Amino acid sequence: MTRKNVWVTSLATPVVIAVLLSLVGPASVTANDQPSAANAAVKIDNFVFGPQTITIPAGTTVTWTNSDDIPHTVVSTEGVFKSKVVDTDEKFSYTFTKAGTYPYYCSVHPKMTGKVVVQ
Amino acid sequence: MPDKTQDLIDQKLQDLNNDGVDRRGFLKCMAWAGTGLVWTMSGGIPVSRAFAKSHDRKAGKGGDFSFVQISDSHIGFSKPANPDVTATLQTAINKINAMPDKPDFIIHTGDLSQLSKPSEFDTLDQVLKGASAKQIYFVPGERDMLSDNGDEYLQRYGKGTKGNGWYSFDHEGVHFVGLVNVANLKAGGMGSLGHEQLEWFEDDLKGRSASTPIVLFAHIPLWTIYPDWGWGTDDSEQALSYVKRFGSVTVLNGHIHQIMQKVEGKVSFHTAMSTAFPQPVPGTAPSAGPMKVPADQLQRVLGITDVNYVVSGRSLAIVDSPLGDSGSSASGGGAPGVVNSFFG
Numbered sequence: 001m002t003r004k005n006v007w008v009t010s011l012a013t014p015v016v017i018a019v020l021l022s023l024v025g026p027a028s029v030t031a032n033d034q035p036s037a038a039n040a041a042v043k044i045d046n047f048v049f050g051p052q053t054i055t056i057p058a059g060t061t062v063t064w065t066n067s068d069d070i071p072h073t074v075v076s077t078e079g080v081f082k083s084k085v086v087d088t089d090e091k092f093s094y095t096f097t098k099a100g101t102y103p104y105y106c107s108v109h110p111k112m113t114g115k116v117v118v119q
Numbered sequence: 120m121p122d123k124t125q126d127l128i129d130q131k132l133q134d135l136n137n138d139g140v141d142r143r144g145f146l147k148c149m150a151w152a153g154t155g156l157v158w159t160m161s162g163g164i165p166v167s168r169a170f171a172k173s174h175d176r177k178a179g180k181g182g183d184f185s186f187v188q189i190s191d192s193h194i195g196f197s198k199p200a201n202p203d204v205t206a207t208l209q210t211a212i213n214k215i216n217a218m219p220d221k222p223d224f225i226i227h228t229g230d231l232s233q234l235s236k237p238s239e240f241d242t243l244d245q246v247l248k249g250a251s252a253k254q255i256y257f258v259p260g261e262r263d264m265l266s267d268n269g270d271e272y273l274q275r276y277g278k279g280t281k282g283n284g285w286y287s288f289d290h291e292g293v294h295f296v297g298l299v300n301v302a303n304l305k306a307g308g309m310g311s312l313g314h315e316q317l318e319w320f321e322d323d324l325k326g327r328s329a330s331t332p333i334v335l336f337a338h339i340p341l342w343t344i345y346p347d348w349g350w351g352t353d354d355s356e357q358a359l360s361y362v363k364r365f366g367s368v369t370v371l372n373g374h375i376h377q378i379m380q381k382v383e384g385k386v387s388f389h390t391a392m393s394t395a396f397p398q399p400v401p402g403t404a405p406s407a408g409p410m411k412v413p414a415d416q417l418q419r420v421l422g423i424t425d426v427n428y429v430v431s432g433r434s435l436a437i438v439d440s441p442l443g444d445s446g447s448s449a450s451g452g453g454a455p456g457v458v459n460s461f462f463g
Contacts, residue, residue, distance in 0.1 A: 046405045070409065087234065110305060
């Protein structure tokens, strides 16, 4: 091979490899990069559930964290789940196994409402 | 000229004398009434006069009397808005104990505790034991219903009550009704009385003469103050329709930790300050949560409410007093009160 050819070949190889890798897609995902299918979070603050509506796949555990300076509760309007009092910095979790729509509210401050949509 | 002036002065003195109060008596009245002025509606025309509480109250049946409303003690709360709610409650009790005319009883309009914990109720009871008025009437706030169905509250304060803790009693010819609008709250709603309680209430009022003064007390306001924050009761209209025929109705509420009032026909509505922490005026904050104020101002935004019933009056005179003045925890009657609500 001429020197030129060698050079081209050695350059081409990494390029080819790079192109191949880019086609495979972002496989290097760490656990924190994307919400995993197992957990979702709702933050309670200022008398609001945020996000008010979350959509999750069945089997996900939703964890509500109270960042408000007042205790709240998380109560399903259909009686599916009901937390004890969740004080500041406390959490409540529930695992949704069945598909459906689950409206809920704070039984102490009923104007606070939210919804979990399970697909 | 001096004669004319002197004549004018004499005339004025004469006028003063004509209403049966001499200058000395008048000044004595004003010293007390430095705390307030009562506006009365007489034939549709507002008339103000110094409100002097006479010490020779007619005791016994059908006489004048007074009671105190306290609210929202939130025992167990300990965040920056007030790290020691037990101490401020104690200040309120000291203030009540220092009143020259002892109240016949105390009404607590709910949110006794922060989390319905037994230890919180215990602490409350401890402080209230020191009140000069031994009879205390309660209605629960939503904070007091946090144990299953409010069991802890009912066990302690629900003797002789019905359902979730409603009841009525009579005192010196005035009919008092304690209502519970903090149970079974529906998503997206405000306070709620519920069918069973409304039925009981209608029945409770049957047969009472329309001249019986009525006092209703409940935690959440029985009129709509601010729906976005849940400050109202969804089915209060119906309850209020039952008292429409009465000549004098006073509604005492808590929950909002500030004084708000409304007079609608013969019904006077009043909400009390909290003894624990203030809350923002509707719309001035993102939410209704505890509002921090500079420490030296805390005592000014907490308070008690003195309610006076005078036989000749048609409704009750309500005097709100802050716990303190410029940071001092005044336990005497020194802190100026604001007189609200009126004689008909």
